[in-house]
Every structure is written in C-alpha cells, then in structure tokens.
Amino acid sequence: MKIKQYRTQFIQELSEIYDVLEVESFFYLILEEKRNLKQIDLALNPDLSFLEEEIVDWNMLVAELKKEIPIQYLLGKTNFYGLDFEVNPNVLIPRPETEELVEWIISNHLAIQKNKNLKILDIGTGSGCVAISLAKNLTKAQVFAIDVSEGALATAKRNAISNEVSVTFLHQNILETEDLMQEFDIIVSNPPYVRNLEKEEIKKNVLDNEPHLALFVADNDALIFYRKIAELAQKNLVKNGSLYFEINQYLGKETVELLENLGFKNIELRKDIYDNDRMIFCIK
Structure with missing residues (x-):
C-alpha cells in the first residue's frame, strides 16, 4: 500500500477521537520514528509504499491510539528543549510550558555561571527533563535531582546518559525531608499541583495514563509541596539564591502570598x- 493511501485511512480512523491536525501530527511523528521520513519526503516521493509487516505494526499503533494512550508513550520518547527524552508511564510527558521555565532559568543564570560554579537542585524530577536540560545548557553547573518514584529515577538516569550529562539523582520523599543537607544556588520544582476538583479539565489520555502521583494534590491543601519546598529553600538556598516553581494556573495569587509570608523577595509571576x-521566581 502506498504511504499516502495509508495516511488517508489513518486520519479517517482517528479523526473521530482527535482533532484532524493532531492526527496528522501523530502520523508524521510515527513516520519519522519508523521510517526516518519527514512530511517533505512524502510530498516529494508520493509513490513510497509500506511493506505488509509495516502495515501490521501501524495498525497496532492505531488500535492503541484509539484507546487514547499518549503517542509519546507509544513511541517511548519525546522532545523537550531540543533534547530527546525517554518517557513511559512512570513519568509525566514533558510540556511546552515547562520548557519556558527552563528557558527562564537559563537566561537568568547563563552569564552568572562564567564566574560561579552553580549548584542546582530539581525537586520532583520525573523524566529528568528540567535537570538534564539545565545541565546541558549551564555546563559548569553541578546538578542534583530528587524524586519519590524509583521508576521515574530509573528513567531519568537513562535520559542523563543518553543526553551525555552528569546529574546526581536522589531517591527521596520531599514531604518527609527536614533538611537538604547542603546549600544550592538554584532550587527548581514542578511539583504535583492539580486539585482533584480540576480533574474534569484533564484530558482522558492524561488522566488514564500519566502517573497520578506526579499530578494531583488534595483540594484542601493544594500548596502542600510549595510550602514544604519553600521552607526547605529558606534553609538550603545560599543568600540571594533563586527559587523557581511551575504552578497551578488558578493559584498564582495564593502561591505569591505563600512566598511573601515565608520571607522571599523579588517575587515574579x-x-x-x-x-x-504558570511560573514563579523569587530570591531568598
């Protein structure tokens, strides 16, 4: 079967569940992963065909996509801040918003690292996307990363190796941590922040497949991780050290107030x- 013919069939089968543009993006992501072909290659070579065994493979992927399993999990990888990361059900799929947080940190500290060996801690590292992207771009920094999930840490360690960076990974429950035992120039966290009352806003493919441990917090204490991490930051950031958070979009004002009450300065939302x-920066 010609690939262009299969593309039509692929879109027809999945467009009842997904937006057509999203289905098209799925098709070309799989095509590049399976055949190393881009959209332009297919346009220039319209007679390219699939072998019978390839069609069987693609049909299996279509069946999984119909169950709304994320395409990133099916391919086992995604791109974040220009780097490839392994992803699986142990870790959240990195989001574009988190790339913005990484960009903010890098832009604030790229010049500083020329004169200082920065020490960075990423709390709740998941796939390691934040810690590894920082290590890759702030090349003189010493980067540490914490997660409560052993499965997530195993994934993050593989991602550090494949992206050729050095990150020290620690298995630790931050809510049970009283002291980080060393000082850092930067602490960053994208902790669980979705309240149970917001579950109806979450897409089914996320709700059914991504780890709830990394997503949800109780409605009555939605800022539990922010409070704990900010308290630890007051102990374990150097003087004028930087704290960065990704936050719940509905709790910006409350998160700013929390940081003000804990004595942080230069707070920027x-x-x-x-x-x-979505993002907060402040200084100890």
Whole structure:
C-alpha cells in the first residue's frame, strides 16, 4: 500500500477521537520514528509504499491510539528543549510550558555561571527533563535531582546518559525531608499541583495514563509541596539564591502570598504561552 493511501485511512480512523491536525501530527511523528521520513519526503516521493509487516505494526499503533494512550508513550520518547527524552508511564510527558521555565532559568543564570560554579537542585524530577536540560545548557553547573518514584529515577538516569550529562539523582520523599543537607544556588520544582476538583479539565489520555502521583494534590491543601519546598529553600538556598516553581494556573495569587509570608523577595509571576499564570521566581 502506498504511504499516502495509508495516511488517508489513518486520519479517517482517528479523526473521530482527535482533532484532524493532531492526527496528522501523530502520523508524521510515527513516520519519522519508523521510517526516518519527514512530511517533505512524502510530498516529494508520493509513490513510497509500506511493506505488509509495516502495515501490521501501524495498525497496532492505531488500535492503541484509539484507546487514547499518549503517542509519546507509544513511541517511548519525546522532545523537550531540543533534547530527546525517554518517557513511559512512570513519568509525566514533558510540556511546552515547562520548557519556558527552563528557558527562564537559563537566561537568568547563563552569564552568572562564567564566574560561579552553580549548584542546582530539581525537586520532583520525573523524566529528568528540567535537570538534564539545565545541565546541558549551564555546563559548569553541578546538578542534583530528587524524586519519590524509583521508576521515574530509573528513567531519568537513562535520559542523563543518553543526553551525555552528569546529574546526581536522589531517591527521596520531599514531604518527609527536614533538611537538604547542603546549600544550592538554584532550587527548581514542578511539583504535583492539580486539585482533584480540576480533574474534569484533564484530558482522558492524561488522566488514564500519566502517573497520578506526579499530578494531583488534595483540594484542601493544594500548596502542600510549595510550602514544604519553600521552607526547605529558606534553609538550603545560599543568600540571594533563586527559587523557581511551575504552578497551578488558578493559584498564582495564593502561591505569591505563600512566598511573601515565608520571607522571599523579588517575587515574579509569569504567564505561559497560553496566557495562564504558570511560573514563579523569587530570591531568598
């Protein structure tokens, strides 16, 4: 079968569940992964065909996509900040908004690292996307990363190796941690922040497949991780050290107030590409 013919069939089968543009993006992601072909290659070579065994493989992927399993899990990888990361059900799929947080940290500290060996801690590292991207771009920094999930840490360690960076990974429950035992120039965290009352806003493919441990917090204490991490930051950041958070878009004001009450200064709340309150920076 010609690939162009299969593409039509692929879109028809999945467009009842997904937006057509999203289905097209799925098709070309799989095509590049399976055949190393881009959209332009297919346009220039319209007679390219699939072998019978390839069609069997693609049909299996279509069946999984119909169950709304994320394409990133099916391919076992995704791209974040220009790097490839292994992803699986032990870790959240990195989001574009988190790339903005990484960019903010790098832009604030790239010049500083020329004169200082920065020490960075990423709390709740998941796939390691934040810690590894920082290590890759702030090349003189010493980077540490914590997660409560052993499965996530195993994934993050493989990602550090494949992206050729050195990160020290620690298995630790931050809510049970009283002291980080060393000082850091930067602490960053994208902790669980979705309240149970917001579950109806979460897409089915996320809700059914991504780890709830990394997503949800109780409605009555939605800032539990922010409070704990900020308290630890007051102990374990150097003087004028930086604290960065990705936050719940509905709790920007409350998160700012929490940090003010804990004595942080120069607090800045930023919106993401979707115009939602998403990131906070402050100084000890």
